[in-house]
Amino acid sequence: MTDPTPVVVPPPRPGLRVALVKPDFGVSGGFERVVDRVERALRADGHEVTRRTVDLPALPRRAFGVDVSEAAWAQAPEFFRYAAAVDAFSGEDLSRFDAVVSTQPPSFAAPHPHHLSLFFHHHRVFYDLEDLYVEAGFASDPDLHREAARRVRELDAPHLDDVAWYAAGSETVRRRLGRFNGMDRVSLFHAGLGVGRSPGDPAVRPGPEAPATPADAPARTGAVLCVGRLEFPKRTELLVAALHRLPGVAGVIVGTGGRHDWIRAVDRHLGAPGVDLDAVDERRLWCSTGLLDPDDPLGVASPTTGARSNITLAGAVDDATLSHLYATAPCVVAPAHDEDYGLTAIEAMAHGAPVIVCTDGGGLADLVTHEVDGLVVEPTGAAIATAVERVLTDRDLAAGLAEGGRRRADATTWRRADAQLRVALALALEHEAVHA
Amino acid sequence: MPADDHRSPDPARDEAARLVGEVADRAEAAAERTDRPPLGRAARAAIDDARGHLDAASRSAGAGTEIPSEARLRQLKQAALVGMRPVTSYQVPFNRDVLAALDRVVTVVEDLASRAEGFDDGLDNQVHRLQAALATLDLQVGDLDADAHDVAGTVDSLVEAVEAIRREQATHGRALAELRSRVDATLRATREAAAAAAAGPGRTTTASADRAAEDAGRPSVTGRPVDPALVRRLADGGRPLELAEWAEVLLPVVEAAAALGPVLDLESGRGEWLGAWVAAGLDATGADDDPEHRAELTDRGLDVVPAAPLAALVQAAAAAPPADRGSADATGHGGNRLGAVTAAVLADVIELDELVAVVDAAREALAPGGALVLASASPRGRRRGDVQWVDPRRRPVDARLLTALALDRGFAEADVIDLGGDTGRSGGGKPRAHALVARVAGGA
Numbered sequence A: 001m002t003d004p005t006p007v008v009v010p011p012p013r014p015g016l017r018v019a020l021v022k023p024d025f026g027v028s029g030g031f032e033r034v035v036d037r038v039e040r041a042l043r044a045d046g047h048e049v050t051r052r053t054v055d056l057p058a059l060p061r062r063a064f065g066v067d068v069s070e071a072a073w074a075q076a077p078e079f080f081r082y083a084a085a086v087d088a089f090s091g092e093d094l095s096r097f098d099a100v101v102s103t104q105p106p107s108f109a110a111p112h113p114h115h116l117s118l119f120f121h122h123h124r125v126f127y128d129l130e131d132l133y134v135e136a137g138f139a140s141d142p143d144l145h146r147e148a149a150r151r152v153r154e155l156d157a158p159h160l161d162d163v164a165w166y167a168a169g170s171e172t173v174r175r176r177l178g179r180f181n182g183m184d185r186v187s188l189f190h191a192g193l194g195v196g197r198s199p200g201d202p203a204v205r206p207g208p209e210a211p212a213t214p215a216d217a218p219a220r221t222g223a224v225l226c227v228g229r230l231e232f233p234k235r236t237e238l239l240v241a242a243l244h245r246l247p248g249v250a251g252v253i254v255g256t257g258g259r260h261d262w263i264r265a266v267d268r269h270l271g272a273p274g275v276d277l278d279a280v281d282e283r284r285l286w287c288s289t290g291l292l293d294p295d296d297p298l299g300v301a302s303p304t305t306g307a308r309s310n311i312t313l314a315g316a317v318d319d320a321t322l323s324h325l326y327a328t329a330p331c332v333v334a335p336a337h338d339e340d341y342g343l344t345a346i347e348a349m350a351h352g353a354p355v356i357v358c359t360d361g362g363g364l365a366d367l368v369t370h371e372v373d374g375l376v377v378e379p380t381g382a383a384i385a386t387a388v389e390r391v392l393t394d395r396d397l398a399a400g401l402a403e404g405g406r407r408r409a410d411a412t413t414w415r416r417a418d419a420q421l422r423v424a425l426a427l428a429l430e431h432e433a434v435h436a
Numbered sequence B: 001m002p003a004d005d006h007r008s009p010d011p012a013r014d015e016a017a018r019l020v021g022e023v024a025d026r027a028e029a030a031a032e033r034t035d036r037p038p039l040g041r042a043a044r045a046a047i048d049d050a051r052g053h054l055d056a057a058s059r060s061a062g063a064g065t066e067i068p069s070e071a072r073l074r075q076l077k078q079a080a081l082v083g084m085r086p087v088t089s090y091q092v093p094f095n096r097d098v099l100a101a102l103d104r105v106v107t108v109v110e111d112l113a114s115r116a117e118g119f120d121d122g123l124d125n126q127v128h129r130l131q132a133a134l135a136t137l138d139l140q141v142g143d144l145d146a147d148a149h150d151v152a153g154t155v156d157s158l159v160e161a162v163e164a165i166r167r168e169q170a171t172h173g174r175a176l177a178e179l180r181s182r183v184d185a186t187l188r189a190t191r192e193a194a195a196a197a198a199a200g201p202g203r204t205t206t207a208s209a210d211r212a213a214e215d216a217g218r219p220s221v222t223g224r225p226v227d228p229a230l231v232r233r234l235a236d237g238g239r240p241l242e243l244a245e246w247a248e249v250l251l252p253v254v255e256a257a258a259a260l261g262p263v264l265d266l267e268s269g270r271g272e273w274l275g276a277w278v279a280a281g282l283d284a285t286g287a288d289d290d291p292e293h294r295a296e297l298t299d300r301g302l303d304v305v306p307a308a309p310l311a312a313l314v315q316a317a318a319a320a321p322p323a324d325r326g327s328a329d330a331t332g333h334g335g336n337r338l339g340a341v342t343a344a345v346l347a348d349v350i351e352l353d354e355l356v357a358v359v360d361a362a363r364e365a366l367a368p369g370g371a372l373v374l375a376s377a378s379p380r381g382r383r384r385g386d387v388q389w390v391d392p393r394r395r396p397v398d399a400r401l402l403t404a405l406a407l408d409r410g411f412a413e414a415d416v417i418d419l420g421g422d423t424g425r426s427g428g429g430k431p432r433a434h435a436l437v438a439r440v441a442g443g444a
Helices: A030-044 A070-075 A077-090 A130-136 A142-162 A171-181 A236-244 A260-271 A282-286 A319-328 A343-350 A363-367 A381-393 A395-411 A414-430 B011-033 B041-059 B074-088 B091-199 B207-215 B228-237 B243-258 B272-279 B291-299 B309-319 B352-365 B399-408
Strands: A017-024 A048-055 A099-102 A115-119 A165-168 A186-188 A224-227 A251-254 A311-315 A332-334 A355-358 A375-377 B263-266 B284-287 B338-343 B366-377 B413-418 B433-439
Touching: A017 A030, A017 A077, A030 A048, A030 A115, A030 A414, A048 A077, A070 A077, A070 B011, A077 A142, A077 B011, A099 A414, A115 A414, A130 A142, A142 A171, A142 B011, A165 A171, A165 A414, A171 A186, A171 A363, A186 A414, A186 B091, A224 A236, A224 A319, A224 A343, A236 A251, A236 A260, A236 A282, A236 A381, A251 A319, A260 A311, A319 A343, A332 A343, A332 A381, A343 A355, A343 A363, A343 A395, A355 A363, A355 A381, A375 A381, A381 A395, A395 B091, A414 B091, B041 B091, B091 B309, B243 B263, B243 B272, B243 B338, B243 B366, B243 B413, B243 B433, B263 B272, B263 B309, B272 B284, B272 B338, B284 B309, B309 B338, B309 B352, B338 B352, B352 B366, B352 B399, B366 B399, B399 B413, B399 B433
Parallel strands: A017 A048, A017 A099, A099 A115, A115 A165, A165 A186, A224 A251, A224 A332, A251 A311, A332 A355, A355 A375, B263 B284, B263 B338, B338 B366
Antiparallel strands: B366 B433, B413 B433
């Protein structure tokens, strides 16, 4: 790969004082690695970077001068927590900095005339996931949730207007910014790999990435792999449904989350003797709260006997183990709905594993070209099972997809992401926010 | 879930709904406070100033028609004013009309200023879109460049792979040709051994000797094979001394073809043609399966391979990559393929099926535009006592047969060149001959 040197937008001069603004959710995941990498890239370009974080769990139950009672807070916790965070970020004094780079929402509310937002998503339950959130039953009061969603969008609007430039995490996110906010000051920022392809995890190290596949790569005799948080709407349930159609095929699901017990119960439910997989309402499996309810009409929580399973819930694994699973998986399935980006797919491609995603996978579907560097199928267990079977039985197809995937992954480097970041920062410096 | 009018009262829910609204309203108000006025600072100040003046003026619109209540001598002034009413009564409506007109002007100016701001914003938006597109394009150019490098790398790899396959194929082809030669030799030796065993000790035979007897109209009535050494001696006797002269006639043709690749001279014999080609500076190699002939040629410093005509041609074709067939490279050179295949004594001393095989093999071995040159005794010289007919293998081959055969087997052009010789009916004189010059398609 050659260095994608910008030819139109000159990079910003070195020596800028940059505030990297981020909410602290009290967890450390893939996005935190991305932010770490961004900080290193900014420093490598000669800028002085200061982290400014807002500890969200520590915020009081108070927003814009309004004290919210515990009982009222419990009725719409997502709204009040979010409003309190917007209040906190919008009150930040960042005037001493030359530029601000914000990260997760609502850090875009931090005021600064030269504000670059690394925008990976809105607060999705109030935007693109509003309907699914209600359909799944997460909103105890759907009317209140919809009203809160309307209010959040109003609340966000002026702050989003104030951002000088956006670097969207994917085409999907760029489309959402246009759809919800009419935003056109948007370029792209495709993060590189989260899981290193060589010892030492180059994902957080500057410099060229390691080759995708070492010469002594193990054979792809492992289990069909799925990596991601066990949360709504990752739709891990669809992979479970697919693998029960392929009882001779082993599957491993890596990740933790609030739906762990639910997914295990779904696995038992679908593995019970006599279950007609064609008659299962798969949408109800994944579009639900994931809480085990004995009165659940699907009967997922009901006791079963004689259930068979070909699926291992591996929980959290370290990078070395995950790399090994990627490197030995005959294919990686990413069934999530409307993902912001799809880092899992890129990581799988980098490890030479054919990727299977769904047509409504958002950023995942953006990354994969059907039958070129992966398979894009309908979001059903049957369709995913057929795709897995194709990859397992058609060696030429699998080899072709693996090769295509490697090429795609090779193009998604941190070096390229650094160039995208430079361009976006230069544009943010060139623009002065409307409300400055 | 639709709203349920009969839902039991839920104070916490109601409070939450109220607080959601209150928080949002306050947030909106806070955002508005930081809002910039819709107009530029200078424009806003001017508009505000104009409105201030209008407000002040409106308060004095009735000036000249009223006396303030606290004024001194108010009664007297009032009386004087009344006296002037015919004049001042027009002033107040005039003042108010002017103020109203100015107010409208200010409103229009403000609207125009706002529109101008809006136009700027619209322009900004266009610029934003353009910049976003450029930023994306910028990186896409880099991506395309990288893709192009990847494709170029892949093409290079493919070219290398194809070259490796060609080399491997050539190796296999050579091995196959050698194998065929060995098989041919073995079969020939077996046939001869079998014939010798049938004829008794001290005698050998060959198919050509039998054929020579048949051609001479004298079937092997003895049932015993003819001694091949005798056949060879007779063939040598029938080898015309004029072969070198014929080479001079044919040299321009062979020289032109040699520009496309090396020359292979089949059944080189005493090397009359091979020597002529080499003397002319051409890259020429001979082929002969007679060890005595090869030894003689080698002693003269000529390059000769031990192979019968067909084996030599198969070997040459196998050594050249398949892609070269029918296409010259950029220099017009036919790669490893032959520029010319020549044979002074071949076309009319072998069986027709072998001749067909030789013509086919030559076509495969020749570079595009390459030439096959086969000399043949003119049948008309047979009755005249032409020395060539001493060769017992010789068969009358009409010139038209040669051209028809070459065109039938895929050559693009076929001509016959008269090599001269005496035409009289009396015996002796120079032998009469002609040569087929056939070219494969392509070339310059």
